[in-house]
Amino acid sequence: MADRFSEITSVEEFIRLRESEDPEEYNRSAWATLRLPVWWDLVRNHPDMRFWAAHNRTVPSEILAELIKDPDWRVRDRVASKRRCPPELLERLADDPHDAVRRLVAGHPHSPRSAVARLVDDRWPVIAQEARARLANWPSPQASEPC
Structure with missing residues (x-):
């Protein structure tokens, strides 16, 4: 488009x-x-x-x-919501002070496993629950290897 x-x-x-x-x-x-x-x-x-x-x-x-350095959480939230947000930026946003940004990181398909793992003990239970669910369903390395 x-x-x-x-x-x-x-x-x-x-x-x-x-x-x-x-x-x-x-x-x-x-x-x-x-x-x-x-x-x-x-x-x-x-x-x-x-x-x-x-x-x-x-x-x-x-x-x-x-x-992602912007003081306005809405700017950081918009970056984290982008489908093509680079994994290295999602890694950095996993420690964002705003709950909405961290929640996007927990559910983003490009978030690195390490970023999601840091969110399993998040102070907001919704984020922690989403991170735990993502990790429980994380594809194993063997599942992605060709036969």
């Missing part, structure tokens, strides 16, 4: 698209690609747009790595 939308070439364009009432423009802010310098300008100089940067489907992993 990203191919359907033309590249966003500036921070100003991204912000205009994101704030637009036109669904086509709003969708473009969520699906179109940006060059890396534009991403960096957006996340460094427009903190109010960091959630929306994390919301974009094409956001590069190096930008996600920056966004």
Whole structure:
């Protein structure tokens, strides 16, 4: 779907698209690609747009790595909810101070086993229970080896 939308070439364009009432423009802010310098300008100089940067489907992993440091838990939550969130970022988010972020890590299909294991004693029982259930059903290494 990203191919359907033309590249966003500036921070100003991204912000205009994101704030637009036109669904086509709003969708473009969520699906179109940006060059890396534009991403960096957006996340460094427009903190109010960091959630929306994390919301974009094409956001590069190096930008996600920056966004997991955001003081707003909603930005970190958005990163952890991304289907293609890198395992190394999920590993770091397993220690997040916000329960919602840790819960996403516990259930994320790309979370490393070590991250899920750290959550089995989480202070929030829902997270601990989900982590224990995931570990109990974790595929064994032999199950994934070809016959």
